[in-house]
Amino acid sequence: MTAPLWKGALLSGLSIALGLAGGYWYAQQRMDGMPRASVEPGPTPAEREALYWYDPMYPQQKFDKPGRSPFMDMELVPRYADEGSDTDTATISIDSGLSQNLGLRLAPVTRGRLDSSLEVTGVLAFNERDVAVVQARSAGFVERVYARAPGDVLPADAALADLLIPEWAAAQEEFLALKRTGDEVLLAAARQRLRLAGMPQALIRRVERSGKPQAVLTLTSPIGGVLQELDVRTGMTVAAGDTLARINGLGSVWLTLAVPEAEAGATAPGQAVEARLPALPAEVLTGSVDTILPEVDRESRTLRVRVELPNPDGRLRPGMTAHVRLSGATQESALWVPSEAIIRTGRRALVMLAENGGRYRPVEVRLGAENAGRTVIRQGLEEGQQVVASGQFLLDSEASLKGIGTAAAEALVKQAPVELHEAEGQVMAINNAGVSLAHGPFKTLGMPGMTMTFPLADPALMVGVKVGDRVRVAVRQSDAGLVIERLEKLGGQP
Structure with missing residues (x-):
């Protein structure tokens, strides 16, 4: 760089420095001439002491330094020593952002x-009151079996089999001979003997109209329904009273419900019922409790409740499942x-x-x-x-x-007052640890039925109680688990 250029640059730099210094001095003089506001520095926040860090999604695990959680891949949250108070140690505070992350x-x-109301499951079954049994009224031989098989749905009066009954032929011949005499008294007596021999009234009228013996009887279905049994084969011999067929009607079906044992007291005949079947999702079937069976299922600890539903079109098929709602009192x-x-x-x-x-x-x-x-x-x-x-x-x-x-x-x-929870069960064992019960559900605890051993609040509760007895117990919660406070022996046995 030449000498003139170097000197020019030096002079420029000095001019800039002098200008900056002069500006600072002028500004300082202006501020000295103006009244100043009294501004004091704000207090510095005290350093909060973090006791530990934790993952809000897994708070039982503590960490001694900040970082990311190994469980949920999120930032650890500090727990400070000044949080909470001695009078309310269980209260916690969470900011709105963390509340959203936790999904509160x-x-x-x-x-x-x-x-x-009570919601239970149910299964459709045949109405066992709507059953017809076909039997042989006299000894004979099977001449023909019609094309029927168990499981077939039959109309009423459907033919099942033809029976040849030889002894009826002689009785009918005698009846026809008396008819030719015209003696009405003897004819009435002969007609009565045919009925006592087991002949249906329709067969007697047919003999009387035709004037010929009718030794072959066609067995028919007395009602329409499902053919459950058919125990005849062509050529076989049958004796009087043998059951040859059994038909179950389909005009109505039973809906059998499994009600928890703890709900037995809230279930009564006549209680309204609503049922929904997966097979008929658009329909709600209504009915009422018909019968409460006296025995509790030992395995599931449930009470069987029966509801009769009409089935005029035959769409309700035994074996279908249903979701059932039992209506109760309204609060x-x-x-x-x-x-x-x-x-x-x-x-x-x-x-x-x-x-x-x-x-x-x-x-x-x-x-x-x-x-x-x-x-x-x-x-x-x-x-x-x-x-x-x-x-x-x-x-x-x-x-x-x-x-x-x-x-x-x-x-x-x-x-708080001591709360007792009740259930019924059967005594399975008695030992020093307490009593082992196969009990039903404790509904107020949300505890299902099972077999377990309970300690006794007082050993005197077991006086007069032996293995196999049915009992009702009332338990309370304690640090050691459930303890039996009351035990009552029930009269009925399973």
Whole structure:
């Protein structure tokens, strides 16, 4: 670079520097001449202490540093030492964004009409009251069997077989001889002897009209229906009283229901029934409880209930299954929540109550009847409150980390009255551990029927009870599981 160019560049740089310095000085002087606002720096947020990090979808696992969860591939969430309070350790707070990620859905606590009903399964069966049996009235021989087979649907008076009955021929000859004499008294006596020999009235009239013996009897179906049995073959010999055929009518069918043993007290003859068949999805069949059978199935612990349904067109076929609704009493003013909002821990029932500010608190509730996805709340909630209906199990796990189930939860349990749950069963064994029962479902616990051993609150409960006895028990929940508080021996045996 030449000397003149170098000197020019140096002069330009000095001019720019002097201009910047002068501008800064002028601005400083302007600010010194103006009144200044008294601005104090805001407080610096205290450093929050993180106790650990966790995955909201798997809160029981704790991590000692932030990062991504190995379970759900999401950012771990910190648990801070200043969250919560000593008086409400079970309450948790979740921001709106995380609530959406967890899929939380709220439902109101509602008061209103609740229909009490029971939904069970059923199977169509033949009406065993609509049965006709065909028997041989006298000894004879099978001359012909018509083209019939078990399973065929027959009309009334359908021919089944021809029987040759030799002894009828002699009695008919005597009857025709008396008829030729014209003695009405003797003729009436002879006609009576034919009836006592087993001849149908139609056959006697045919002999009287034709004037010829009729030793061959055609057996026919007395009613229309399904041919269940046909025990005749051409040439075979039959004796008086032998059953040759059995026909089951189809004018009506039985719908047999399997009602849980715990619901036996809520089922009564005349109770309205609605049935839907997969084979007839567009139709609702209505009827009423006809008979409640006296015996409980030992394996399924269910009561058999029978409903008779008309079948004029023959579309209802035995063996078809049905989904059945048994209508019960209606509660006009019941407090209820969606059944999916209930958390059953085995010791108590909880719901996650939604409060202001994204706070959620587990509340113990006492349950009533359940129907159509709704559960009655007898104690613990008020109308208008909001409960978590989806995602509540994640919140319950989180609340457990913060203290639910410890001293606070135990205090709730002690304050609430002891709730007993009843079922019937059979004594299978008695030992030092307690009593082994094959019991039906504990409906208020949502517990199905099974065989298990229960400890006794008082060994004196087993006085007079032996293996094989039918009993009704009332159990309570404890830290050790279900304990029998009451035991009553039932009169009937299975």
